[in-house]
Amino acid sequence: MTQIDDDYDRNGYAVFRGLLSNDSISDIFDQIERVFDTSLSAIGERITDHAGVDAKYLQLKTRHPEIKAYCYNVLGMLHGVRHALSNETVLAFGRKLYGTPLLAGYMQVRIDDPSDDRLLPMHQELELMSLMNLNIWIPLTDTGGNRGGLRVVPGSHRSGLHVHHRVEEPQNYWSLPLSLIDEERVVTLDLAAGDALVFHPFLFHGSVPNSSSTIRWTLVGRWSELNHVPYLRSARASMSMDRNPDPTAPGNQFVRQYLATSK
Ligand SMILES: O=C(O)CCC(=O)C(=O)O
CATH class of the missing domain: 2.60.120.620 (q2cbj1_9rhob like domain)
Incomplete structure (x- = not known):
């Protein structure tokens, strides 16, 4: 045993x-940030490139809670997330x-x-x-x-x-x-x-x-x-x-x- x-x-x-290695974690955060960027840019929100994933999440949560919820639903489908959990x-x-x-x-x-x-x-x-x-x-x-x-x-x-x-x-x-x-x-x-x-x-x-x-x-x-x-x-x-x-x-x-x- x-x-x-x-x-x-x-x-x-x-x-x-x-x-998970630090590289894998960074890769997952990059993928998460891409999801937020996709929604932010589609709804015409200003994206500050170096704002970071936390700020982008809070931007969506504060200004577009429904789209934030949709992003939440999508994050679990990211290939990096599935790979880590498998x-x-x-x-x-x-x-x-x-x-x-x-x-x-x-x-x-x-x-x-x-x-x-x-x-x-x-x-x-x-x-x-x-x-x-x-x-x-x-x-x-x-x-x-x-x-x-x-x-x-x-x-x-x-x-x-x-x-x-x-x-x-x-x-x-x-x-x-x-x-x-x-x-x-x-x-x-x-x-x-x-x-x-x-x-x-x-x-x-x-x-x-x-x-x-x-x-x-x-x-x-x-x-x-x-x-x-x-x-x-x-x-x-x-x-x-x-x-x-x-x-x-x-x-x-x-x-x-x-x-x-x-x-
Ligand atoms: O991460 C947490 O705060 C709770 C998670 C949990 O309990 C669950 O997903 O069942």
Whole structure:
């Protein structure tokens, strides 16, 4: 067993240090900036060449929030982003973990500016094709300290699948019940740009506010394994699972064994 295997098994997450080189990170930022330049110039906004990617993002966000949202949707499709989130070392780890080929799920670039308008509460990673998946979170800027990042509860992946409910704060999103979160066990991860965090779908995790004056940039990807995919088990199943999957729904028979309350 390697250190990565051991960490993942015990804590529900592990870190591949220095997975992306500085050159790869620069290349991804260049691609992101090209997306912003394309929109800015198409809508007649002035582009200051050396403004940098942060300023261009904030320019769009302040002046054209709808186009900014469209750019956000497109960034996860950039080839540099897909390439980084399909790193062979990480995927080999996932294939060994689950013993099946992996299905590509939602890939995104997260942009957390100091307004903190995208913070996620503590949750498990659900609503994917499979109940079981490998999640990859790669900061493009150093995290921890006052730039915030991700907080997790080590070992929480062993507690099973929990019911989530919708909360308005910090964002209209799904949250684990607060009573489940023992704040004394919460760890804020301190990762360098280019490190890759891999984590189990049941790991309790959520955002840490960005109290710096800079933007936190992160790549996030999800890979589903094949053995817990309702869509492959019933012609009446949807392609993505529900946030709170019903064990009696088509193709969901396996869900019952993971429900936290059944333990
Ligand atoms: O990066 C963050 O702040 C949170 C990301 C996260 O929890 C997720 O994508 O599921």
